[in-house]
Amino acid sequence: MNRIEKVFQNLKQNNEKAFVPYIMAGDGGLETLAEKITFLEKAGATAIEIGIPFSDPVADGPVIQQAGIRALEAGTTLKGVLAAIAEIRPIVHIPLIFMTYMNPIMAYGIGNFISDASGSGVDGLILPDLPAEEEEIIAPVAEKAGIEIIRLVTLTSPLGRIQEIAGKGKGFLYAVTVNGITGARKGFKEELGKHLERVKEVSPIPVLAGFGISEPQHVKEMNQYCDGVIVGSRIIELFQSGELVKIEELIASSKIEEIKL
Amino acid sequence: MNAAYTLPDERGHFGTYGGRYVPETLMQAILELEEEYKKAQADESFQKELQGLLKDYVGRETPLYFAENLTKYAGGAKIYLKREDLNHTGAHKINNSLGQALLAQRMGKRKIVAETGAGQHGVATATACALLNLECIIFMGEEDIRRQQLNVFRMELLGAKVVGVKSGSATLKDAVNEALRYWVTNVEDTHYILGSVMGPHPFPMIVRDFQSVIGNETKEQYLEKEGKLPDAVVACIGGGSNSMGMFYPFIKDETVRMIGVEAAGLGTDTEKHAASLTKGTPGVLHGALMYLLQDEHGQIQEAHSISAGLDYPGVGPEHSYMKDSGRAEYESITDEKALEALQLLCKLEGIIPALESSHAVAYALKLAPQMNKDEGLVICLSGRGDKDVETVRARLGGKGQ
Numbered sequence: 001m002n003r004i005e006k007v008f009q010n011l012k013q014n015n016e017k018a019f020v021p022y023i024m025a026g027d028g029g030l031e032t033l034a035e036k037i038t039f040l041e042k043a044g045a046t047a048i049e050i051g052i053p054f055s056d057p058v059a060d061g062p063v064i065q066q067a068g069i070r071a072l073e074a075g076t077t078l079k080g081v082l083a084a085i086a087e088i089r090p091i092v093h094i095p096l097i098f099m100t101y102m103n104p105i106m107a108y109g110i111g112n113f114i115s116d117a118s119g120s121g122v123d124g125l126i127l128p129d130l131p132a133e134e135e136e137i138i139a140p141v142a143e144k145a146g147i148e149i150i151r152l153v154t155l156t157s158p159l160g161r162i163q164e165i166a167g168k169g170k171g172f173l174y175a176v177t178v179n180g181i182t183g184a185r186k187g188f189k190e191e192l193g194k195h196l197e198r199v200k201e202v203s204p205i206p207v208l209a210g211f212g213i214s215e216p217q218h219v220k221e222m223n224q225y226c227d228g229v230i231v232g233s234r235i236i237e238l239f240q241s242g243e244l245v246k247i248e249e250l251i252a253s254s255k256i257e258e259i260k261l
Numbered sequence: 262m263n264a265a266y267t268l269p270d271e272r273g274h275f276g277t278y279g280g281r282y283v284p285e286t287l288m289q290a291i292l293e294l295e296e297e298y299k300k301a302q303a304d305e306s307f308q309k310e311l312q313g314l315l316k317d318y319v320g321r322e323t324p325l326y327f328a329e330n331l332t333k334y335a336g337g338a339k340i341y342l343k344r345e346d347l348n349h350t351g352a353h354k355i356n357n358s359l360g361q362a363l364l365a366q367r368m369g370k371r372k373i374v375a376e377t378g379a380g381q382h383g384v385a386t387a388t389a390c391a392l393l394n395l396e397c398i399i400f401m402g403e404e405d406i407r408r409q410q411l412n413v414f415r416m417e418l419l420g421a422k423v424v425g426v427k428s429g430s431a432t433l434k435d436a437v438n439e440a441l442r443y444w445v446t447n448v449e450d451t452h453y454i455l456g457s458v459m460g461p462h463p464f465p466m467i468v469r470d471f472q473s474v475i476g477n478e479t480k481e482q483y484l485e486k487e488g489k490l491p492d493a494v495v496a497c498i499g500g501g502s503n504s505m506g507m508f509y510p511f512i513k514d515e516t517v518r519m520i521g522v523e524a525a526g527l528g529t530d531t532e533k534h535a536a537s538l539t540k541g542t543p544g545v546l547h548g549a550l551m552y553l554l555q556d557e558h559g560q561i562q563e564a565h566s567i568s569a570g571l572d573y574p575g576v577g578p579e580h581s582y583m584k585d586s587g588r589a590e591y592e593s594i595t596d597e598k599a600l601e602a603l604q605l606l607c608k609l610e611g612i613i614p615a616l617e618s619s620h621a622v623a624y625a626l627k628l629a630p631q632m633n634k635d636e637g638l639v640i641c642l643s644g645r646g647d648k649d650v651e652t653v654r655a656r657l658g659g660k661g662q
Contacts, residue, residue: 055560056434056546058441067430077558102282107559129282129545133272141277154286156448161288178306180446247275 003095003123004148005170007046007072008206011227016176017101018046018172018208018228019219019236019254020234021247022099024067025050026076026251028239033081034088036239044247044255047125052078052100059101059128061183064232078104078113082120089121097124097150102138110138115248116147119133124171150174155195159202166203173207175199175226183233184214188221196225216253223254231257262600268513268579270293273462276585279578281461283441283548290448295463297368300305302470307363310345314359315474319349320394324638325482330609331626338632340625341639343479346614353475353503356456360471361390365452372396372451376440378405378499379570380412381644382456386653389423390452392622397421400439402431404567411647425444430563433499433573435651439519458577461548472506479639480510485638493518493628496641497620498591499535499571501573501580503643508589518590521580523568525593535564537576538584538591544614546574551581567596567652568616570644594620602626603646615644618651637648 001009011018033050039046050062053068053076060068078100085096093109098117103111105127117125125147130138134153139149148170153162174195177188200207209222210230218236222229231250238247268275271629281291315321323344332340345353358375373395374385377383383399390397399416403425406413416423429435444453458465458472461588476494483491494511496504498521499572509515526534534540547562554562554574564574567613583589594602599616602623606614614622618641625640632638646653 002558005509026519053431054439058438058547059425059445072560103553103555103561104559106544107555107557128284129548131281131283131288132404133281133288152285154284156286158289176286178446179448181442 002146002148002171003161004047007095011046014209016225017254018048018206019044019251020047020208021045021251022049022051022230023239024064024071024234024236025052025081026071026074027067028070029074030076030080030084033084037088037092037096039244042094043231044251046228047095047097047235049097049099050081050209052098052104054101054104059181061181061233063178063236064182067236078108084115085122086120095123097120097126098122099126099128101129102127105138111141112146115143118147122147124150124257125146126174128152152176153199155179155194159198159224162199163202163258166205167249169205170173172206172227173199173203173205174230175207175209177209177222178209178212180211182211193225194221200226204225216250219250219253229254265344269450269462269466275578275582276319278543278550278581279462279465280550281548282545283314283461284445284502286445287448288314290462291463293368293389294364297364298463301364301367301478309422311360311363313488315356317353318495319359319488320347320381322478323347325479325486327486328610331606332629334605334627335608335626335648337634338628339637340493340629341483341637342493342612342642343475344551344636345475345613345641345643346618350385350564351647352381352385352390352615353506354382354456354474355388355661356506357471357502358382358385358475359395360392361452361454361467362386362395365377365454366393367393368452370450370452370602374398374440374443374447374451375454375456376436377401378436378572379455379568380416380648381570382407383417383421383423384412384415386454386456387416387419390421391419397444397493399423400426400436400443401427401438402433403433405436405482407653408569409648432564432569434564441547445652447624457502457548458579459575460507465549465579468502469505471578472502473509475506475641479507480529483637483639490514490517491639492516492632492636493520493538493638494627494641495520495522495625495628495638497522497571497575497617497643498580499524499573499617500575501577501643505577505579507641509577509600512588519588520624520628521589521591522620523591523593524571525595526567528595529593533565534593535566535571536593537574538580539593543581549578551575552584567599567656568620570615571620577647592624594623598623600653612642613646614642615646615651616649617620618631618643
């Protein structure tokens with residue numbers, strides 16, 4: 001069983017919610033990656049999403065764009081990140097999921113990348129510019145190697161399409177909570193709760209909400225409807241400003257179950 | 262490549278190129294666009310409205326002009342100019358902008374977003390939006406805003422909001438990134454009028470079809486004047502819309518050579534060029550698999566050209582396909598040669614071409630002498646040079662002579 005499936009099975013058994021933080025590999029230098037991963041694991045992260053920088057990240061807002069630029073300026077490459085992951089993998093127990101765009105992978109060579117990623121201990125892949133229509137270019141070879149393609153559904157996806165995508169999905173389903181790009185927001189559309197409930201209803205795999213989630217309040221709000229959250233831009237900002245305690249608090253906010261009478 | 266040419270396939274692929282590499286949030290919008298486009302194609306009243314506007318508003322058909330002085334100068338094949346520069350707004354871009362604005366109207370979308378490089382597509386889109394009373398927001402790189410200030414003012418006069426883009430090289434590529442981000446955020450009431458034969462399916466097909474009026478007219482006009490088809494058609498390539506519009510109607514006519522001319526900038530042996538087909542490798546950018554200028558790690562490289570409209574590190578998927586299949590040939594011309602050709606056309610024919618189109622003129626000047634006098638070639642003169650006068654003046658040190 002893939003690490004992602006295993007970790008969600010455990011959460012379910014313990015009636016817990018997932019918290020998946022996102023970090024940009026190479027932001028602050030690739031040598032800080034291992035440190036960040038071990039910190040997040042210790043703070044209680046369910047899995048970690050590791051961004052691979054790309055020059056033209058159309059799904060990302062300013063915070064992740066800037067993190068990507070810093071990582072590229074520090075000389076980060078996909079090859080370098082794979083080597084760093086291989087090195088730290090033996091002491092990290094939670095799933096590590098790459099998030100990047102198609103082009104760095106194509107330049108690496110899809111087959112080579114999957115085989116090297118699998119060798120390094122990468123468990124999953126999130127590719128925001130790969131909709132269901134194009135996934136056959138990489139999904140079969142990835143899944144054969146035990147790397148799960150985490151599929152995204154959005155507010156604009158019709159229910160039938162969500163059902164289809166969720167049906168093929170592996171690991172968990174990434175439910176995008178806004179029309180837009182990554183980055184912190186103050187609030188969400190009123191109908192979001194209903195939307196997430198519908199996604200949850202049709203999905204045979206766990207549903208995690210992501211995009212725009214930045215406060216403990218958001219985490220609690222989302223967790224009413226789904227199986228956990230993904231937080232990106234806010235985590236990057238907190239690492240930038242050195243507010244590690246706030247990262248711990250944010251992760252902890254997903255652990256506190258409200259007492260029901 | 263022959264009578265059976267039916268690309269793109271139903272998934273929007275040209276061989277391995279093209280496709281729909283976009284965030285899931287946009288999938289519904291592009292599926293809906295494809296659906297609506299199919300309906301519009303079959304809808305006589307839509308076609309009639311578009312034809313009417315192209316005739317009475319844009320001023321089509323544009324002339325196919327025999328450039329006798331240029332022909333004599335080059336000493337070889339007869340050179341014709343397809344005068345897209347005479348279109349309303351000064352370039353071929355309006356053919357597509359009007360078509361897509363009408364499509365947006367059909368879809369009930371009253372807001373338009375677009376990117377622009379030289380500003381030609383931005384001006385054309387702002388124009389179409391003014392005409393059809395649509396709200397219009399244009400993303401443009403800060404570097405291009407600097408180079409094309411008059412076009413910025415034109416767009417604003419026409420009622421569009423122009424937003425500067427500072428990220429990356431602050432040119433066309435970055436303007437497309439921002440336009441895509443804006444579209445993802447406002448997809449429910451906004452249509453994206455992409456300006457070239459690039460982006461996710463169905464854009465490369467839609468833009469090609471709307472621009473095919475160029476090649477269709479050329480074919481008829483050339484037949485009328487010469488009683489045969491031209492031996493070659495030559496057009497400049499940034500994203501590739503004017504060239505695709507010229508080429509597509511000739512795809513099945515195998516005797517017609519199709520030559521796309523990319524911007525070689527300071528030279529294809531330097532890092533300052535925009536020759537994606539000549540020097541690039543396949544990859545995914547802005548929703549499609551196509552030839553790109555990229556480093557070994559798949560990071561997109563900055564393109565360079567004296568002409569803002571060619572300053573793009575990719576090239577449409579259908580061109581990418583035709584390069585591999587060999588149906589079209591792709592060459593490149595440096596900034597310097599384009600500038601020379603611009604001056605030459607001014608002096609010999611009294612026509613100030615856009616810097617973009619000057620690349621096609623420069624290549625035609627190389628090609629014509631290699632051809633026989635009874636042969637003929639057509640240059641797609643995609644735009645007029647008014648917008649470039651300032652750039653050219655600066656390059657020539659203020660001397661027009």
